[in-house]
Amino acid sequence: MSIWIKGGDLVDPERGVIEQSDLIVERGIIAKILPRGTFRDAGPRLRVIDASGKHVVPGLVDMHVHLREPGEEYKETIATGAKAGVVGGYTSLACMPNTIPPNDCSSVTEFILRQAQKAGLARVYPIGAITVGQKGDVLTEFGDMKKAGAVGVSEDGYSVANSELMRRAMEYARFHNLTVICHCEDTRLSAGGSMHEGVVSTRIGLPGIPSASEEIMVFREIALARLTGTPVHIAHVSTEGSVNLIRRAREDGLPVTCETAPHYFHLDHNAVIGYDTRFKVNPPLRTSADVEAIKRGLSEGVIDVIATDHAPHSPMEKDLEFDRAACGMIGLETALPLTLALVKEGVFGMAEALRRLSYNPSKILGIPGGVLRVGGLADLSVIDAEMEYAMKEEDFHSKSKNSPFIGMPLRGRNDLTMIGGKIVWQRDTAHIDR
Numbered sequence: 001m002s003i004w005i006k007g008g009d010l011v012d013p014e015r016g017v018i019e020q021s022d023l024i025v026e027r028g029i030i031a032k033i034l035p036r037g038t039f040r041d042a043g044p045r046l047r048v049i050d051a052s053g054k055h056v057v058p059g060l061v062d063m064h065v066h067l068r069e070p071g072e073e074y075k076e077t078i079a080t081g082a083k084a085g086v087v088g089g090y091t092s093l094a095c096m097p098n099t100i101p102p103n104d105c106s107s108v109t110e111f112i113l114r115q116a117q118k119a120g121l122a123r124v125y126p127i128g129a130i131t132v133g134q135k136g137d138v139l140t141e142f143g144d145m146k147k148a149g150a151v152g153v154s155e156d157g158y159s160v161a162n163s164e165l166m167r168r169a170m171e172y173a174r175f176h177n178l179t180v181i182c183h184c185e186d187t188r189l190s191a192g193g194s195m196h197e198g199v200v201s202t203r204i205g206l207p208g209i210p211s212a213s214e215e216i217m218v219f220r221e222i223a224l225a226r227l228t229g230t231p232v233h234i235a236h237v238s239t240e241g242s243v244n245l246i247r248r249a250r251e252d253g254l255p256v257t258c259e260t261a262p263h264y265f266h267l268d269h270n271a272v273i274g275y276d277t278r279f280k281v282n283p284p285l286r287t288s289a290d291v292e293a294i295k296r297g298l299s300e301g302v303i304d305v306i307a308t309d310h311a312p313h314s315p316m317e318k319d320l321e322f323d324r325a326a327c328g329m330i331g332l333e334t335a336l337p338l339t340l341a342l343v344k345e346g347v348f349g350m351a352e353a354l355r356r357l358s359y360n361p362s363k364i365l366g367i368p369g370g371v372l373r374v375g376g377l378a379d380l381s382v383i384d385a386e387m388e389y390a391m392k393e394e395d396f397h398s399k400s401k402n403s404p405f406i407g408m409p410l411r412g413r414n415d416l417t418m419i420g421g422k423i424v425w426q427r428d429t430a431h432i433d434r
């Protein structure tokens with residue numbers, strides 16, 4: 001069976017263009033890309049997807065999610081996280097190692113891949129821990145995890161305090177061709193804090209996390225990238241100072257890339273005033289000046305990637321006093337509209353948005369995806385960029401509902417997700433069979 005995706009605007013983030021093209025998918029591969037209206041060969045075994053008025057985009061690639069399996073399946077499983085992903089328009093997810101036990105050896109990496117295979121939804125790429133048990137003392141077996149299928153290493157959720165160990169990790173990762181993803185936090189400086197340290201934290205009486213706790217470590221990772229020559233990727237950038245450090249590093253020609261998440265360009269620390277723990281996240285929501293700097297970084301291309309840091313938590317961890325609640329918010333089902341809001345605002349164009357949601361993360365991780373080209377994998381999404389709606393708690397496919405964007409007006413949503421030529425999810429109205 002072939003599939004004809006008809007009438008859509010095809011977004012090519014690699015070339016930075018949008019074209020009125022039809023796509024023919026055969027045996028998991030993009031067989032043809034033709035100017036709209038020129039395809040005639042409609043055989044009987046052809047399924048037609050009407051994409052008119054919609055954008056056909058390379059499937060989104062989230063290089064930073066927490067799938068909570070093994071160990072915290074009551075918050076999310078690989079299957080429910082992958083489902084939330086494909087509904088949100090994602091075809092690939094890279095999952096962070098802070099599970100229970102952590103993904104710090106090949107048997108956990110293999111387990112994750114087996115569960116992903118069983119779920120049969122998004123492609124899942126495990127990220128291995130940098131130290132055994134994420135305890136910060138002993139490096140894990142990078143080569144074993146790589147062989148088992150890990151694409152990168154990170155201590156996400158925690159931080160590697162020991163600079164000598166981080167240097168060795170970078171050298172070791174480079175040898176094994178694994179992407180190093182840095183969660184930047186000086187945990188002595190952030191200890192006890194539950195929101196950004198500034199006028200709001202002082203006013204509402206919550207202990208603060210200074211921007212310096214992130215920036216010190218961003219600077220260290222840049223210095224170590226210079227020392228070792230290893231490419232490093234800075235996770236969830238939240239401050240103006242971090243953006244400036246990374247901009248300078250790039251000007252110096254250093255192999256440094258970075259990501260931010262939608263909450264860092266939509267929300268600031270004022271959101272915490274009502275003590276709603278859905279706004280508690282690590283790194284914390286910063287000031288409006290930081291939000292503007294993040295947008296500038298995205299617009300200039302200093303920030304390469306928009307990841308979600310999808311961090312499911314149950315009411316058990318969230319319905320607590322603010323300082324005792326867990327950090328994190330879900331993001332897979334809201335990242336697309338929240339990013340498209342920046343297109344409306346003029347921060348960047350549609351193709352640039354897709355570059356940050358799909359092309360760049362694929363390149364940084366060294367995984368397939370991010371492009372739509374003849375002969376390439378048919379991993380794609382069909383999105384309706386104009387659809388206006390609000391998410392209700394029951395609309396989420398994630399097992400956890402800890403989203404601060406519930407009830408907020410959103411514009412733009414995914415209608416269909418195809419992975420390897422197979423439609424893994426579609427909204428009821430997205431196709432016509434003939």
Ligand code: DOR
Nearest residue numbers: 066157281282311327328
């Ligand atoms: O907010 C966060 N939640 N930040 C992290 O670094 C970890 C994550 C989690 O695992 O919940």
Ligand code: ZN
Nearest residue numbers: 156157183235
């Ligand atoms: Zn993190």
